[in-house]
Amino acid sequence: MKQLLLTGFEPFLKYSTNPTMNIVKSLDGREIGDYVIHSKILPVEFKLTGEKLMEYIEEVKPDAIISLGLAGGRSLFTPERIAINVNDGPVDNNGYAPVDEEIIGGGADGYFTTLPIRKMVEALKEEGLPAKISNTAGAYLCNHVMYRALHYAKQQKRMIKSGFIHIPASHELAIEQKNIPSWSEEDLKKGVLICIEVLSEME
Amino acid sequence: MKQLLLTGFEPFLKYSTNPTMNIVKSLDGREIGDYVIHSKILPVEFKLTGEKLMEYIEEVKPDAIISLGLAGGRSLFTPERIAINVNDGPVDNNGYAPVDEEIIGGGADGYFTTLPIRKMVEALKEEGLPAKISNTAGAYLCNHVMYRALHYAKQQKRMIKSGFIHIPASHELAIEQKNIPSWSEEDLKKGVLICIEVLSEME
Amino acid sequence: MKQLLLTGFEPFLKYSTNPTMNIVKSLDGREIGDYVIHSKILPVEFKLTGEKLMEYIEEVKPDAIISLGLAGGRSLFTPERIAINVNDGPVDNNGYAPVDEEIIGGGADGYFTTLPIRKMVEALKEEGLPAKISNTAGAYLCNHVMYRALHYAKQQKRMIKSGFIHIPASHELAIEQKNIPSWSEEDLKKGVLICIEVLSEME
Amino acid sequence: MKQLLLTGFEPFLKYSTNPTMNIVKSLDGREIGDYVIHSKILPVEFKLTGEKLMEYIEEVKPDAIISLGLAGGRSLFTPERIAINVNDGPVDNNGYAPVDEEIIGGGADGYFTTLPIRKMVEALKEEGLPAKISNTAGAYLCNHVMYRALHYAKQQKRMIKSGFIHIPASHELAIEQKNIPSWSEEDLKKGVLICIEVLSEME
Numbered sequence: 001m002k003q004l005l006l007t008g009f010e011p012f013l014k015y016s017t018n019p020t021m022n023i024v025k026s027l028d029g030r031e032i033g034d035y036v037i038h039s040k041i042l043p044v045e046f047k048l049t050g051e052k053l054m055e056y057i058e059e060v061k062p063d064a065i066i067s068l069g070l071a072g073g074r075s076l077f078t079p080e081r082i083a084i085n086v087n088d089g090p091v092d093n094n095g096y097a098p099v100d101e102e103i104i105g106g107g108a109d110g111y112f113t114t115l116p117i118r119k120m121v122e123a124l125k126e127e128g129l130p131a132k133i134s135n136t137a138g139a140y141l142c143n144h145v146m147y148r149a150l151h152y153a154k155q156q157k158r159m160i161k162s163g164f165i166h167i168p169a170s171h172e173l174a175i176e177q178k179n180i181p182s183w184s185e186e187d188l189k190k191g192v193l194i195c196i197e198v199l200s201e202m203e
Numbered sequence: 204m205k206q207l208l209l210t211g212f213e214p215f216l217k218y219s220t221n222p223t224m225n226i227v228k229s230l231d232g233r234e235i236g237d238y239v240i241h242s243k244i245l246p247v248e249f250k251l252t253g254e255k256l257m258e259y260i261e262e263v264k265p266d267a268i269i270s271l272g273l274a275g276g277r278s279l280f281t282p283e284r285i286a287i288n289v290n291d292g293p294v295d296n297n298g299y300a301p302v303d304e305e306i307i308g309g310g311a312d313g314y315f316t317t318l319p320i321r322k323m324v325e326a327l328k329e330e331g332l333p334a335k336i337s338n339t340a341g342a343y344l345c346n347h348v349m350y351r352a353l354h355y356a357k358q359q360k361r362m363i364k365s366g367f368i369h370i371p372a373s374h375e376l377a378i379e380q381k382n383i384p385s386w387s388e389e390d391l392k393k394g395v396l397i398c399i400e401v402l403s404e405m406e
Numbered sequence: 407m408k409q410l411l412l413t414g415f416e417p418f419l420k421y422s423t424n425p426t427m428n429i430v431k432s433l434d435g436r437e438i439g440d441y442v443i444h445s446k447i448l449p450v451e452f453k454l455t456g457e458k459l460m461e462y463i464e465e466v467k468p469d470a471i472i473s474l475g476l477a478g479g480r481s482l483f484t485p486e487r488i489a490i491n492v493n494d495g496p497v498d499n500n501g502y503a504p505v506d507e508e509i510i511g512g513g514a515d516g517y518f519t520t521l522p523i524r525k526m527v528e529a530l531k532e533e534g535l536p537a538k539i540s541n542t543a544g545a546y547l548c549n550h551v552m553y554r555a556l557h558y559a560k561q562q563k564r565m566i567k568s569g570f571i572h573i574p575a576s577h578e579l580a581i582e583q584k585n586i587p588s589w590s591e592e593d594l595k596k597g598v599l600i601c602i603e604v605l606s607e608m609e
Numbered sequence: 610m611k612q613l614l615l616t617g618f619e620p621f622l623k624y625s626t627n628p629t630m631n632i633v634k635s636l637d638g639r640e641i642g643d644y645v646i647h648s649k650i651l652p653v654e655f656k657l658t659g660e661k662l663m664e665y666i667e668e669v670k671p672d673a674i675i676s677l678g679l680a681g682g683r684s685l686f687t688p689e690r691i692a693i694n695v696n697d698g699p700v701d702n703n704g705y706a707p708v709d710e711e712i713i714g715g716g717a718d719g720y721f722t723t724l725p726i727r728k729m730v731e732a733l734k735e736e737g738l739p740a741k742i743s744n745t746a747g748a749y750l751c752n753h754v755m756y757r758a759l760h761y762a763k764q765q766k767r768m769i770k771s772g773f774i775h776i777p778a779s780h781e782l783a784i785e786q787k788n789i790p791s792w793s794e795e796d797l798k799k800g801v802l803i804c805i806e807v808l809s810e811m812e
Contacts, residue, residue, distance in 0.1 A: 075278065075377065075382060075383065075384040075385065076377065076382070076385075081693070081695065081748075082691075082693050082718060082719055084690070084691050084719060084721075084744065085721075086690065086721075086744075088742070099727075100727055108717065108718065108719070109691060109717065109718075109719040109720055109721045110691055110693060110717070110718040110719020110720075111718055111719075112693075112694075112695075112718045118708075118709055125378050128374050128375065128378070128387075129374055129378075130374055130377040130378050130381075130385055132381070133697070135693065135695075135745045135747055135748050135752075136744045136745035138744055139690075139744050143744075171331050171332055171333055171390075172331065174278065174279065174333040175328050175331070175332075175333050178333075178335070179278060179279070180278065181278040181384030181385075182278060182279075182333055182384075182386075183386070183387070184331075184386070184387060184389075184390050186387075187374075187387050187390075284490070284492065284545075285488075285490050285515060285516055287487070287488050287516060287518075287541065288518075289487065289518075289541075291539070302524075303524055311514065311515065311516070312488060312514065312515075312516045312517055312518045313488055313490060313514070313515040313516025313517075314515055314516075315490075315491075315492075315515045321505075321506055336494070338490065338492075338542040338544055338545050338549075339541040339542035341541055342487075342541050346541075481684070481783065481788060481789065481790040481791060482783065482788070482791075531784050534780050534781065534784070534793075535780055535784075536780055536783040536784050536787075536791055538787070577737050577738055577739055577796075578737065580684065580685065580739040581734050581737070581738075581739050584739075584741070585684060585685070586684065587684040587790030587791075588684065588685075588739055588790075588792075589791075589792070589793070590737075590792070590793060590795075590796050592793075593780075593793050593796075
């Protein structure tokens with residue numbers, strides 16, 4: 001079988017939970033199509049996350065990498081089109097707030113995802129879940145992880161499909177944060193499964 | 204048993220479906236606590252809706268009235284606090300667009316709901332569904348129905364609890380309309396049931 | 407000449423300044439049409455604001471009252487249609503956060519404004535400033551002041567026109583708060599002047 | 610003196626006017642610091658815009674290119690960080706709606722702007738205008754123009770600074786479109802001038 005590295009994040013900023021953490025954990029070891037899922041939770045720290053990601057890649061030797069992140073304020077599933085070579089944003093969980101830093105010195109300005117994001121969006125909508133392609137993963141940890149994984153994959157001889165999917169807040173988070181759009185955890189998990197199925201069917 | 208008149212609306216404006224219609228229809232005849240539900244769908248026409256509502260009230264002789272409406276753009280359940288004596292808004296399904304008209308000539312400027320909206324909000328959140336009290340039902344058909352029902356209830360000798368609850372778009376609508384917050388139909392229906400249970404437990 | 411009581415608020419919640427304060431102060435003593443302006447700044451405290459308002463009314467003996475408030479997040483001028491008999495909201499500047507309290511025990515549920523709000527909106531748009539009627543002033547201090555003034559006016563023998571206008575954030579506030587819509591202070595002040603002119607021309 | 614090519618767009622989609630058109634036209638021939646401004650209006654057509662841009666570049670032989678675009682819905686000035694190699698979006702003014710097309714076959718996935726966008730944002734805020742760096746120019750005509758200009762500049766031996774700035778709607782547009790954030794045309798023009806001054810001072 002093929003190996004899928006599925007990552008989520010620990011809680012960050014003002015959010016007391018992170019729905020990606022629960023979803024990712026609940027899918028560990030599960031087989032979908034040709035893939036067996038290896039679930040990992042990443043820290044929200046610019047100076048640590050990439051290293052952790054590399055460790056997990058070494059450990060799992062994935063054929064594909066899907067990273068999940070919370071997009072508080074978005075109301076739909078948004079597979080990301082591109083990662084950019086910049087760290088910029090509010091303080092991370094280690095108190096660090098980079099301004100316009102490169103992720104990889106001399107790296108490409110941007111890397112397009114190698115996941116089938118158009119088909120993912122179509123499948124999500126067919127299954128009744130709102131979705132669209134996003135043209136920005138921001139410049140915070142989500143983008144960082146997406147860029148690091150794509151940069152790594154480009155260096156390898158074998159093909160590793162890689163990309164990032166932003167998901168809406170859970171109802172639980174919306175009750176805490178007020179007035180951000182939210183889905184049930186069940187819907188969020190269903191969306192992730194649909195995306196993995198699309199990946200599997202591509203091959 | 205007590206009689207609950209539960210109303211929804213037909214589709215309106217740019218929306219091809221109206222989630223309140225499906226929810227209301229699916230609950231017809233159901234018993235919740237002391238209440239048996241009588242489901243009715245109202246037209247989105249200023250000159251017809253009130254008359255229809257009065258017919259249904261005559262038919263059902265309700266002990267309580269809960270009207271549901273779609274609030275495209277809101278991300279949570281919002282029981283409404285007040286109905287106001289004005290018709291104002293975009294064209295209805297009959298091509299009519301009132302400007303600053305009274306609903307009831309000489310009627311009170313506003314009527315507070317007589318539903319237990321604070322308890323409804325608390326119960327929804329306890330059950331994992333985002334909710335808050337709204338201070339405006341607008342000046343379109345939703346407010347119109349809420350005002351008409353409250354005005355009618357005030358004239359009666361016996362107590363009739365009455366009010367309005369706005370619900371978010373369904374995922375189905377969000378796929379069609381793009382970028383409006385949405386819930387699954389299951390969550391929407393669950394929210395309505397919680398509100399009816401709160402009503403029942405009050406008495 | 408006629409007397410116009412024009413009120414603004416001191417800063418509140420997370421906002422370090424309040425554009426209504428500057429605008430109101432800058433117009434004190436100015437004559438517009440038949441009106442001379444008396445400017446007053448109100449505290450953001452549920453238990454103090456109404457009392458202060460009554461003092462200022464006694465002092466000015468106004469023929470009309472226009473109260474201004476900041477609506478952080480709104481992008482246009484919104485004259486308010488109705489005030490409702492409820493205090494509810496986040497903590498005020500005195501640490502008090504009421505839940506579903508009446509403003510005036512046994513008072514009307516709502517009072518419509520007696521300002522010419524439709525004409526104000528039309529005039530603002532003709533002069534190039536986005537505007538629309540709002541159907542809710544919330545349930546915080548803005549609504550409180552609007553309700554108190556309208557309740558007072560109803561008790562008087564002579565006609566006192568009264569109402570509330572919410573204005574967008576200033577650019578200064580938006581720089582501080584991020585991502586809230588904003589206007590220049592010049593545009594905000596121009597909008598207030600247009601509304602006063604409309605009031606004056608009505609009579 | 611140095612030559613600055615300043616481009617705006619004609620109206621598009623649902624918008625009857627385009628504030629970038631007026632601003633750009635009003636600045637034609639003006640000298641700011643070391644730069645003289647050459648103003649050009651671009652069509653909103655995927656198959657024509659790039660060609661027109663290349664013509665104007667040949668004509669002006671610019672030392673710097675600043676392109677402006679309307680971002681209906683954004684409330685602040687947003688200099689763009691990156692252009693991406695994709696055409697995707699709603700129909701253009703010629704009825705064409707590309708899906709996930711490359712702009713330049715085999716071109717880089719993304720190009721960072723070469724304008725001093727961090728300094729532009731700081732200067733705008735110092736001058737009282739809300740601003741922040743944007744990480745996406747979308748995948749419509751704005752991004753297209755930004756990508757084409759940056760791609761061209763990379764091929765040249767001499768340095769050509771190039772980039773894109775999204776601006777909010779004008780009040781005029783907001784009156785037409787309702788509920789989108791807006792600035793006065795004066796503020797919009799002031800913002801563009803500040804950005805050009807920052808560019809000039811860099812060198």
